[in-house]
Amino acid sequence: MADRAEQDPREAVWIARVIAHDDHEAFGELVALHQSAVRRFLLRLTSNDPSRADDLAQDTFLKAYRHIRSFQARGRFLSWMFRIAWQLFVTEVRGRHGIAEVALPDEIRAHDDAGQRVADARTFDQMMDMLRPDERAAIVLHYRHELTHPEIAEILEMPLGTVKSLLRRAHTRLREAHGIR
């Protein structure tokens, strides 16, 4: 998985080959490099629905292929992918149920055992599911991929202040509900 700290130096070469020569093989390398990050991001957004996440991930890569000339290396390629993935997720949710279906704070289901202290990944998945999709996205982008607040704001197409509030609120709720330190 490509983090900020571990960006693959071959990535720029592959992007250039796709743009210049429509290089099928190079695009395949980009997909293989980023598939895990994009699919995990979408798994979080879809509350761990693998089928839906993979459908959206495929759409994400296809859209990236079609519009790769607009990337222009202004930022990280993976950030650009996250932006496409987020846009497709929001569009899909709107199309399915209307945007109101994206869980609002008062619709969040209660945790079965709020007092339980947890440290395993399964319980962490449940914790993340308690957050709104935009909060989940912000948490994953910030803590997993070490993106800055302005980068997250660009991906989620939100004002910087909103992103900071999202992160603060999500962070507080995760800590308060489950006592993780």
Next chain:
Amino acid sequence: MEFDELLKNEEPLPDRGFTRAVMLRVERHRRQRRVAIAIAMIVAAVIALIAPPSSPTTAPSTELVVAALILMAVCSLVWIETERTA
């Protein structure tokens, strides 16, 4: 444990045919684009055969304008269909 550690400790997802599935869709998209271009070229060739300009200085006839509009409409429809199904 900090939740950023939990996130960072996540195992990478195994590919399990995902990349191959994406590349198949990419290939299908390319094929559709090629078909769209081929259709546009055929339509343009047909129009060229039906309505050759009689003189470079002559104003375009009504038929030629209509044919060009039809060409544009056909290309647009093909383009929209390609984008929708890709």
